[in-house]
Amino acid sequence: MGIFTNHKLALIAGFVLAAVIVGIGMASGNGPAINELVGGLARWGHFLAGITWIGLLYYLNFCQVPSMGGLSADTKADLFKTDSVVRRVMWWFRWGAMFTLIFGIILYMGMMHGGMTPGWDIRIGGLFAIIMWFNVWFIIWPAQKKILGIVEGATADEKLALGKRALIASRTNTILSIPMLLLMASSAHFRFFG
């Protein structure tokens, strides 16, 4: 069956199943009001994009990067080419970051619109996450474009320097992700800063 062999169909199947759950829940009369539903779907989108982003951040930091050193130049060239694993990771990684931010801003604006003053937990957690988003889009991705050869013309020395710069940004994100997630969770359930 297509959904077990084609990842795009599997993704669509997951969304269809979620839509069925929303439809049944709403039709039962026990579901949320429409404005709560919109906020709820934004929260769900935020988690979905967030786990995609941070899952790949951990894959990169704990699995891919530590194993790259031992690979030959030919293997690396294969891993970096169009449609390769590394390019796919970078695509999901950077768009995961973008949609996490977009949904996070929608949630923040929803809180303000609803008359809630966002507490310090979410302000600090959101700030950490925005720094992480900046690192992805303005340091890691521009460097990767040159390292992977999407933007041509970088010398081997330049690629080495860009790799170091991207690694520092990526490790910074790994470190920030841990308190960031603590603050995302604490903001609605067990605030540290009121």
Ligand code: HEM
């Ligand atoms: C990119 C910038 C981000 C912004 C601006 C942001 C903003 C927000 C806001 C405003 C909320 C709602 C808090 C509340 O209802 O009290 C929230 C909740 C949450 N965020 Fe983020 N966020 C960001 C990144 C992330 C990332 C990367 C993750 C990682 C998965 C994440 C995970 C969560 C979780 C799990 C919650 C739910 C807390 C709960 O309701 O239990 N956020 N975020």
